Amino acid sequence: MTKAKTIIEKIWDKNVVHQEEGKPGLLYIDLHLVHEVTSPQAFEGLRLKGRKVRQPNRTFATMDHNVPTIHQNIVKDEISKLQMDTLKKNCEEFGVPIAGVGHPHQGIVHVIGPELGLTQPGKTIVCGDSHTSTHGAFGALAFGIGTSEVEHVLATQTVWQSKPKTLNVKINGKLGVGVTAKDLILAIIGQQGVDFGTGYVIEYTGEAVRNLSMEGRMTICNMSIEAGARAGLVSPDETTIEYLRNRPYAPKGEEFEQATKDWLNLATDEGATYDRTVEINAEEIEPQVTWGTNPSMCVPINANIPNPDQADNENDKNEIQHALDYMGLTASVPISSVTIEHVFIGSCTNSRLQDLEQAASVIKGRKVHPDVTAIVVPGSQTVKLEAEKSGLDQLFKDAGFEWREPGCSMCLAMNGDAVPPGERCASTSNRNFEGRQGADSRTHLVSPEMAAAAAIEGRFVDVRTFV
């Protein structure tokens, strides 16, 4: 009998080209996604050495970080424009397919890969972006790389990798009504810390994960990096297969049936062992709101903001105090008393059609609070079009939300969409770091439903009792 293996080991064994004892393996890359920010220096490196892109057809580019969300094709910032034009020129020169501004497939790189069917189970996927972990939702081994590695993959279609250690995050039980994948991943990071996954690839298992939609699985895999893990994945099942059927780049007809068999065989074998296992009880999880300057600094909606005087040690005390000072918050008051000026619904964590539908379901004819500016940024042109077909855009606009063009937008505020200094934003994105949404901006990470409810009330409210 062959040894029971995890999906992580199966993908590794399938894709390793060369391995010497005690050294990293040379791992073959099945899909290389490229965007405008982390690629210009890599293409320049190729040009200087006279090298080519080894597999342009396994490479796919889009523009997302710099793209304006009002009038996409009018890029006022000259440096942003140069970066976008540079990607277009590089793709033309090296023969790489690109869905740039104006293309019907343009969007956030981690939204378009899955919706086009480029992302598939068993693939090794890299991108010069840490949230590449998103694609793990399909049972792909997907991780972020730096620009030197982008150049390396362009030239060789491989990366040097040490065989990853495996971490099973087993989520038992069912999530409560009104508790989402976003709350789940925030609660896990809150419990386990921002570096518990460092050096590991996480596999999310258990009843709560099986019950998640592909969109929900993408949300938890997306934030694996916020737990320190370069990659997080979910073994493929029928939910995965049904999502991929008829996607533009997925195989068709008989080939799809053959692929389905191969994909389902990749799932972790019964009895396979992991280097480490962490168990989480889904039943206990409540809607979460971050109060601090990293994603582990979160509390359930009905809890108070922590008090540094109750910290376990001096270092934690200083860290809590520093975060409270930056965030302009008072210790020990209810998080639900905190008022906000901005709401951002978007980003590679939460900008898919289902996220927008769930946010919209909270609105029910109500209006955005007069003190709040709220924007919805769909993750891709495809999401935007589908939402507009079903009238979601009108629903948001009638409530007082702005309906924008697709891009990374206010998640990292590179394109000019920023939270002003000292102002506070309820955001469906993934990072609440100092200055992330603009210099001296204050970010609170929440689910799409919690963000929509906060937009209406002007403060954080428990979406479960918001009727």
Add this chain to the structure above:
Amino acid sequence: MEPIRQHTGLVYPLNRANVDTDQIIPKQFLKRISRQGFGKFLFYNWRYDENEEPRKDFSLNNPKYQRATILVAGENFGCGSSREHAPWALQDFGFRIIIASSFADIFYNNCTKNGILPVKLTDQEAQQLIKNAEASDYELTVDLEAKKVYDREGFSADFDLAAYQREMLLNGWDDISVTLTHSDKIDQFEKTHVVY
């Protein structure tokens, strides 16, 4: 890249944990298309106020640290985004060695691809170095051949890193040229590898 074997230099202590790459180099500087010139933007929001004047209360603005080449920080250094602009900025400022009790994976890798040596010490050792450097002008020697960090007052600590990364750093090798020596294996692999 420039090889690194043994290095002695002034230590800059940054006593903070979870320093993320958004702090190391904020996003407005990621729009450039060259690798050079990021040093002046290093820790931008900590170094400069809203009028772009240096903040007196941020220690890196002390002129003596202009010649610092070794940075010592708290745990989980370099977490967050994969931006290689972070090591480019540290290097352009003059840092060749980063010491911490733990690093985020992508940042760690990005350092080794650029000739920056990331050194993992224990929490206690890193805190000791931070204290020493906060107390006075403090020089350390990092010896990659011996995998040792030591000073003139008797501090000495061993560190480890993957043999492969050590070899690359010691020789200043470029990854791609090493990989291209395996081109025939990649050709062979591609002949039978199934991708849908």
